[in-house]
Amino acid sequence: AKQVGHNHFQFFVASIDHDIRERKQLEKELALALPNHELFVVYQPQVNLANSRVVGAEALLRWQHPEKGLIPPDRFIPIAEANGTIVEIGQWVLDQACWQAAQWSREGSPIRIAVNLSAVQLRQESIVNDILETLKRHKLSASQLELEVTETSFMTNIKDAVDKLHKLNRAGIRIAVDDFGTGYSSLTYLKQMPVQYLKIDKQFISDLLNNEDDTRIANTIIDLGKSLNLTVIAEGVETEEQEVYLNERGCQIGQGYYYSKPVIAREFERFVKAFHAE
Numbered sequence: 001a002k003q004v005g006h007n008h009f010q011f012f013v014a015s016i017d018h019d020i021r022e023r024k025q026l027e028k029e030l031a032l033a034l035p036n037h038e039l040f041v042v043y044q045p046q047v048n049l050a051n052s053r054v055v056g057a058e059a060l061l062r063w064q065h066p067e068k069g070l071i072p073p074d075r076f077i078p079i080a081e082a083n084g085t086i087v088e089i090g091q092w093v094l095d096q097a098c099w100q101a102a103q104w105s106r107e108g109s110p111i112r113i114a115v116n117l118s119a120v121q122l123r124q125e126s127i128v129n130d131i132l133e134t135l136k137r138h139k140l141s142a143s144q145l146e147l148e149v150t151e152t153s154f155m156t157n158i159k160d161a162v163d164k165l166h167k168l169n170r171a172g173i174r175i176a177v178d179d180f181g182t183g184y185s186s187l188t189y190l191k192q193m194p195v196q197y198l199k200i201d202k203q204f205i206s207d208l209l210n211n212e213d214d215t216r217i218a219n220t221i222i223d224l225g226k227s228l229n230l231t232v233i234a235e236g237v238e239t240e241e242q243e244v245y246l247n248e249r250g251c252q253i254g255q256g257y258y259y260s261k262p263v264i265a266r267e268f269e270r271f272v273k274a275f276h277a278e
């Protein structure tokens with residue numbers, strides 16, 4: 001039995017070693033992803049539940065690896081955050097998204113574009129200027145940009161985060177709290193933060209109508225939004241039943257596969273036309 005335990009231990013160490021090497025390899029390749037044009041941005045519609053109009057789009061990053069195929073952001077964003085390359089990558093996403101939103105405006109369909117802002121980016125001293133410069137460069141109105149930040153962004157230095165978000169907010173940019181309810185001390189931070197949107201995480205939506213806890217959590221977030229005068233966005237809407245429930249319960253915006261998966265810009269345009277023609 002001892003022998004088996006020993007072998008198990010060796011196997012365990014070997015598999016950790018393998019994970020570390022794989023991560024190191026991915027990290028090396030990620031450094032080349034941007035210059036090699038392997039990154040691209042997809043857009044997922046956000047729909048006003050009361051009138052079924054597309055009011056916005058969330059920009060989501062994709063990595064098309066030459067051999068490994070499509071690598072999901074959950075696998076490479078943490079690496080980019082750990083080594084700091086998320087600063088450059090995040091700025092690139094912001095540039096792409098602002099250019100695209102400005103282009104859609106010129107074509108007569110102005111919508112709000114939501115971009116994920118990593119805690120690491122928010123900690124950069126130049127971030128406020130970088131974002132305002134980006135808007136200027138693309139001639140995009142600040143009111144068309146929404147930044148999605150998670151509660152963990154506020155945790156390292158709350159005063160600094162509040163300060164920067166206030167500056168962005170005063171310039172006209174909207175702020176959304178992403179993955180709301182999955183972090184810590186939500187209410188404490190919420191009181192101090194200049195935010196306009198709460199996003200209910202998809203983990204509470206996927207089982208919304210079967211799991212009483214999830215129903216209660218979603219209801220609580222919707223009520224909180226109402227009492228703080230915030231717009232509530234539900235992420236991960238996959239069925240008509242969920243849409244109907246959320247709308248009747250007072251959630252204003254829905255996003256999820258029920259409408260569309262995140263798609264490239266041209267497909268997004270086709271989706272909007274077809275959706276509005278229905």
Ligand code: C2E
Binds near residue numbers: 059178238257
């Ligand atoms: P997130 O910000 O919470 O984004 C929502 C995720 O839910 C996206 O996953 C989206 O594709 C997925 N989703 C939307 N509707 C549905 C649905 O109905 N069903 C299911 N099962 N999933 C749905 P994605 O694109 O894989 O992104 C994962 C995470 O990676 C994001 O979570 C975000 O935290 C991060 N991420 C993606 N792009 C960026 C970026 O440009 N910058 C930063 N900092 N993070 C990003």
Ligand code: CA
Binds near residue numbers: 148178
């Ligand atoms: Ca998000």
Ligand code: CA
Binds near residue numbers: 150178179
């Ligand atoms: Ca997230």
Ligand code: CA
Binds near residue numbers: 178179201202235
């Ligand atoms: Ca989420």
